[in-house]
């Protein structure tokens with residue numbers, strides 16, 4: 222009996238702070254989940270079926286943003302629709318793009334625009350005419366910076382040895398894949414809107430053939446001819462296909478390509494933590510670039 226009361230007392234006194242962290246996209250949630258123990262609930266704001274490039278939030282999602290103990294997002298430059306909601310919050314928020322030293326990759330400079338193409342990744346237009354590549358979570362270095370910023374903002378409820386253990390492992394996994402893929406680094410590959418730059422640059426992989434920087438626009442007929450020629454010339458045999466890519470178009474461009482379906486947002490792998498997901502992506506690229514079945 223005495224023990225029962227002791228336990229009850231302990232339960233009453235134990236911090237009732239079951240806290241909620243809301244992360245805008247699944248990869249950020251994957252990182253945050255690894256850092257905290259069971260007292261902290263991590264919720265992904267973006268539903269698996271929502272297009273990250275044309276984000277429209279439901280009232281329920283707006284409420285989630287408002288009530289989160291900590292809001293983790295990419296930042297106004299790439300998640301503009303979230304910006305007014307975050308601004309109205311009175312609790313803490315971490316925007317990756319506000320973290321000093323964050324890696325910003327530019328895209329849109331290495332492929333032809335045929336006059337009517339406009340990149341529409343949240344309106345991220347830099348001054349020099351290039352665009353900020355919004356897929357910032359695919360940079361391991363960025364996620365290490367994020368893990369630091371997040372635990373500074375919410376130090377309660379951390380798993381022991383976090384975030385240092387997680388960061389060390391992240392560095393290790395990235396360098397393992399870099400050396401493992403070194404033999405395949407010169408192999409060309411095909412992608413639709415090239416969300417992979419942060420990831421593949423860090424691994425030292427070749428520049429891909431990019432169909433269209435814009436997901437909702439296919440190449441015009443002139444561009445199609447140029448792409449098909451480039452695929453032949455470079456002897457492309459691997460196609461990394463994101464879920465929003467136009468599969469029929471890719472098939473027409475490269476009928477013999479080995480196809481590897483990978484989601485840059487990790488929506489297809491909800492149970493994998495970020496580091497296991499990196500392994501999963503690395504293995505996908507390896508299979509595709511090797512070309513063997």
Ligand SMILES: [Zn+2]
Nearest residue numbers: 274356414416
């Ligand atoms: Zn994208």
